[in-house]
Amino acid sequence: MEQALELAPAWAAGWYRLATYREKAGRAEAAIEAYRNTLALDPEDIFGSALKLALLGDGATPDRPPSRYVERLFDDYADRFETSLVEKLDYTVPQKLAALVSATGRHYACAVDLGCGTGLLGPEIHGRVGRLEGFDLSQNMLAKAAEKEVYDHLAQADLSLAPDLSGLFADGPRGRADLVTAADVLMYLGNLESVFALIEELAASGADLAFSVEDAGEGEAFHLAPSLRYAHSEPYVRMLLARHGFEILEIVKKVIRKDGGKPVAGILFLTRKPA
Incomplete structure (x- = not known):
């Protein structure tokens, strides 16, 4: 790979691949150099190099991943997403959230x-x-969702942006939803302030909000895991819910999936915006 990059030094994907090789070989400083080169050649950061650098101790943890990284990740993942998540990783969050809503x-x-x-x-x-x-941010994921023929409207939106820029209000008014759900979505955002501001705008008076997060324990508000997903603490989520006017109806702590053969702890919330 190093020889290939001598011939094609502006090849961002090649630098990223070299960085992963060096990281797996235990050469952290050399990996950091390659991730920095990737980021310099790819300012939109579709490979998530900034996240990798943060995990290696080179720079602060970003408040959120690059939108282009998340979009590309799920565009590439769409065709095998359900097979991987449901059949191989024991993913049951949709059923668990639906049970809370049904109750x-x-x-x-x-x-x-x-x-x-x-x-x-x-x-x-x-x-x-x-x-x-x-x-959803990924058009390929939206195409798969359309095949289920249960959604009346599907559109692209970026939950990391302010409400007016998110795309959520392009085809519908504020305060239109009396149920808002977010199943295993918030782990792709670090700081959740913007998404709760968006949900507050979206939710009608008396609306229910059901969502899940990966459990960070009782320490810091959120942290970036080696999976490149974020985990959030219960006190942090409680603080944001209170700030944006949602009352907690129920909290359930469960294993939400497996990752690398190990269980991933999560927290499911059912909350309500008072009438």
């Missing part, structure tokens, strides 16, 4: 599924909603 006994006029992915949650809650909207 309210409510029927919702409009539900918005944030980060809907391939639409795993949609079929689980479809019978309880009049209109179901799904939003």
Whole structure:
């Protein structure tokens, strides 16, 4: 790879691959140099080099991953997403969140599924909603969700942006949702302030909000894991919910999937915006 990069020094993907080889070989300083070269050649950071540098101790942990990195990750992953997640990683968050929603006994006029992915949650809650909207950063994931034929509206949105820039209000008004869901989405964001501001704008008075996070324990607000996903602490999430006017109805701590053969601890929240 080093010889190839002598011939093609502006090859960002090659530098990224070299960085991963060096990292796995235990050559951290050499890996950092290669990740820096990748980032210099790829300012949009579609490879997530800034995240890797943070894990190697070179720079602060970003508040969120680059949007182009997340979009590319899931565009590439769409075709095998459900097979990998459900069949190999014992992923059951959609069913667990749907059970929390079902226990309210409510029927919702409009539900918005944030980060809907391939639409795993949609079929689980479809019978309880009049209109179901799904939003995701990846167009390929949205195409898979459309195949399920349970969403009334699907569109691209970036949850890391301010409400007016997110794309959530291009086709619908503020305060339209009496149910907002986010199944295993928030772990692709570090600082959750912007997404809770967005949800506050989206949710109607009396709306329910059901979502999951990876459990960071009781220490720092959030941290970046080796998986390049973020884990969040319960006190941090509680603080943001209170700040944006949501009351907690139920908290469930569960294993939400496996990663590298090991269980990943998560927290499921059911909350409500008071009428």
